[in-house]
Amino acid sequence: REGTGSKREFISRALRFSQSIPYQKGRRGQDTGFQRPLALLARNKGDCDGKSALFLSLLKAELPNTPLAMVYVPGHALVGVGIQPERGDQTFRYKGETYVMAEPVGPAAFPLGTTARENRRAAKQGKVRVVPR
Numbered sequence: 001r002e003g004t005g006s007k008r009e010f011i012s013r014a015l016r017f018s019q020s021i022p023y024q025k026g027r028r029g030q031d032t033g034f035q036r037p038l039a040l041l042a043r044n045k046g047d048c049d050g051k052s053a054l055f056l057s058l059l060k061a062e063l064p065n066t067p068l069a070m071v072y073v074p075g076h077a078l079v080g081v082g083i084q085p086e087r088g089d090q091t092f093r094y095k096g097e098t099y100v101m102a103e104p105v106g107p108a109a110f111p112l113g114t115t116a117r118e119n120r121r122a123a124k125q126g127k128v129r130v131v132p133r
Contacts (some may be wrong), residue, residue: 008060011081011102012112018055019106020050021046049077050103055104072129078103078115080130089113090092092123094130 023043035050037057041110045095046054048057049070056068056079079098085091090113096099096130103110103119110116122128 005067007063008086008112009082010082011059014055014058014062015102015104015112016109017058018051018104018124021054021106023047023049023051023105023107024051051106052077052079055079067096067099067132069099070131071099071101073119074127074132076106076119078106078119081112082098086113090115090120092128092130094132099130108133 004013021040022045024047024049026042035046035052037050037054038045040050040054052070056070059068059081061064069080069082071078071080079102080092080094080098081102082097085098089097091103093099100113101115101119101123102112103115108116
C-alpha cells in the first residue's frame with residue numbers, strides 16, 4: 001500500500017500486480033484447476049480463478065471491510081469490488097451493493113472498472129454467478 005493515496009489507487013495497483021503474472025493455460029485449453037494464491041505466486045503463473053483469488057486475497061488483507069465478490073461468467077472468473085464507482089466504470093448490483101468490475105487475469109491490462117466485451121455482455125444478459133467473500 002506504500003505510496004498509494006487512496007483505496008482506489010491501492011486496488012488499481014493490486015490489480016496491475018495480478019495482471020502481470022503470466023496466464024497459464026491447460027492442455028487443449030482445459031482448466032488447469034484451482035491454485036491457491038501462495039502456490040500461484042510460487043509458480044508465477046495462474047488461470048482466471050487463481051489470479052482472481054490472489055487479487056481478492058490482497059484486497060481482503062489490506063481492506064478487510066470492503067465488500068468483495070468472485071464473479072463467474074461462462075468460462076471465466078473475475079472480481080467485483082464494493083467501492084464507489086467512478087464515471088465510466090462497469091458495475092453490477094448484488095444484494096443491494098454496487099460492485100465495480102475488475103479483471104485480474106490479463107494479459108490485457110484492463111483498468112479497474114473495465115472488463116472484456118464478452119464479460120460485459122454476459123453480465124447484461126444475467127449470465128453471472130456471484131460468490132461474495
